[in-house]
Amino acid sequence: MSRILIIEDEEPILMALEDDLTLEGYDVATANDGIDGFERARQESCDLIILDIMLPRMDGFEVCKRLRQEGVLTPILMLTAKSQEVDTVLGLELGADDYVTKPFSPRELLARIKALLRRKLPSRKRLERLEFEDVEIDFREYEARKNGQPVYLTALEFNLLQFLARHRGEVKSRDDILDAVWGEDEYVMPRTVDTHIAHLRKKLERDPSKPSYIKGVRGVGYKFMG
Numbered sequence: 001m002s003r004i005l006i007i008e009d010e011e012p013i014l015m016a017l018e019d020d021l022t023l024e025g026y027d028v029a030t031a032n033d034g035i036d037g038f039e040r041a042r043q044e045s046c047d048l049i050i051l052d053i054m055l056p057r058m059d060g061f062e063v064c065k066r067l068r069q070e071g072v073l074t075p076i077l078m079l080t081a082k083s084q085e086v087d088t089v090l091g092l093e094l095g096a097d098d099y100v101t102k103p104f105s106p107r108e109l110l111a112r113i114k115a116l117l118r119r120k121l122p123s124r125k126r127l128e129r130l131e132f133e134d135v136e137i138d139f140r141e142y143e144a145r146k147n148g149q150p151v152y153l154t155a156l157e158f159n160l161l162q163f164l165a166r167h168r169g170e171v172k173s174r175d176d177i178l179d180a181v182w183g184e185d186e187y188v189m190p191r192t193v194d195t196h197i198a199h200l201r202k203k204l205e206r207d208p209s210k211p212s213y214i215k216g217v218r219g220v221g222y223k224f225m226g
Contacts, residue, residue: 002047003027007037034058068095132226164224173221
């Protein structure tokens with residue numbers, strides 16, 4: 001049974017989410033402010049965190065940032081009442097794996113949750129380590145270093161990089177990447193791939209504007225050339 005931590009301060013939303021997810025068979029824990037949620041996420045084992053942005057005591061952006069800094073790689077699904085692109089992009093840059101904008105349908109949220117929980121590559125095809133230039137990636141421990149310094153990648157970014165590296169030199173379309181990393185049953189806009197590729201380049205490439213390793217092929221997709 002997967003355990004889900006919900007960090008949400010609006011009582012009606014928190015109760016509705018807890019009821020819906022419990023009925024779906026999940027083990028649900030809750031917190032109604034950022035500090036309590038941060039501490040529970042650090043200390044308790046869970047498979048997914050549903051994190052509201054507008055929280056008392058510590059907002060969701062700060063919770064997400066601190067969790068990633070401490071090495072907590074549990075997938076994070078952010079909830080936001082704001083529709084501006086800058087908010088969602090900031091959440092992804094800080095380490096969130098996906099987001100849903102309020103108001104959302106329970107069916108949509110459940111689909112996102114299921115996609116995040118099953119986002120694991122088959123073990124027989126896993127690439128355990130990757131090194132290129134001054135970058136070292138340990139996919140077993142979900143650790144990344146550049147020039148000897150830790151780099152904080154989300155679980156989704158690890159899986160995206162692993163997928164491309166396992167198919168080194170092969171051009172993979174956005175649809176191929178979405179199916180392999182996000183899941184065939186999950187509807188995600190193809191441009192989402194571009195956003196996450198940009199994040200990986202920013203974190204790992206020497207010059208993100210002229211990538212040497214995570215390359216794009218115009219009109220087709222992406223390939224890894226490490």
